[in-house]
Amino acid sequence: MNDVFMLDPAIGAVLVGCFVVLFASAAIHKLRHLQQFAHVFAGYGIASLLHRRQLSWLIPLLEVLIAAGLLLPTTRDAAAALGAALLLGYALAIRRNLRAGRKLVACGCGGPGQGRPIAGWMVTRNLLLAAALGAAALPWQARPLQWIDTTTIAFGVTAMALLYASAERLLGDLGQARTAGSGGLA
Numbered sequence: 543m544n545d546v547f548m549l550d551p552a553i554g555a556v557l558v559g560c561f562v563v564l565f566a567s568a569a570i571h572k573l574r575h576l577q578q579f580a581h582v583f584a585g586y587g588i589a590s591l592l593h594r595r596q597l598s599w600l601i602p603l604l605e606v607l608i609a610a611g612l613l614l615p616t617t618r619d620a621a622a623a624l625g626a627a628l629l630l631g632y633a634l635a636i637r638r639n640l641r642a643g644r645k646l647v648a649c650g651c652g653g654p655g656q657g658r659p660i661a662g663w664m665v666t667r668n669l670l671l672a673a674a675l676g677a678a679a680l681p682w683q684a685r686p687l688q689w690i691d692t693t694t695i696a697f698g699v700t701a702m703a704l705l706y707a708s709a710e711r712l713l714g715d716l717g718q719a720r721t722a723g724s725g726g727l728a
Contacts, residue, residue: 548683552691556698557678558618561625562609563703564671568651569605576602582650586635604628612678622679626672633668636660651710658714667713 549557572579580598608628611621639647639660649660687695 548681549677551682551685551687552694552698554678554680554682555687555691555695556702557674558612559695559699560702560706561622561671561675561678562612563699564706565605565609565612565625569602569609572598572602572605572650579650582648585647586639587644588635588638601628619679622675626675629668629672629675633665633672636668637665640665661713663713 576598579602583598583601604624605628608621608625611617612625636649639645640662645661646659649658649664651658651664
C-alpha cells in the first residue's frame, strides 16, 4: 500500500530536472538584468520603496538556492517547499494586482525585454507549478536507475521545457493581443 504514493525515481528526476531548469533560468535572467528586474518588482507594489532594492536581489538568490537544493536528495524536500511557497507568493502578488485593477503591471516572467502584462492564467499556472513541485517531495521508490531511465529523464526534461516555453509564448501572445484590443492573434 505504501508503494502507491511513491514516485518512480525516473519520474521524480524529470520533475526535479524541470524545476531546476525553471528556477535556474529565472534566476539567471533576473541577475543578468537586475536593474530591469528591480523595476518590474517595484511595479507589483508589494514592498516599500526602501526594501525593493534588497528584495530584488533576494528573489533570484532564492531561485538559485531552490534550483541547487532540488539536486540533492537531502535538501530536496526543503527546496521543494521553498519553491512551492515562492510560486504561491508569485500567484498571490499577481492576483492582488489584478484585483486592484492593475492589469498592466509587467509580469517579469517572459525574460529580459518582455513587457508582458500580468494575467489571470499566470495565477493558475503558478498554482499548478506549486502543486507539481510538491509532488517532487513525495517519497521516491528505491530502485537503481538504468540507462533507459537516463534517456527518459533527459528527453522528459527537454520535452517539458519546450512545452512550457511554447505554452508561455502562446498564452502571453494571446493575452497581449487581447490587451491591445485586437481580440486575436497578430
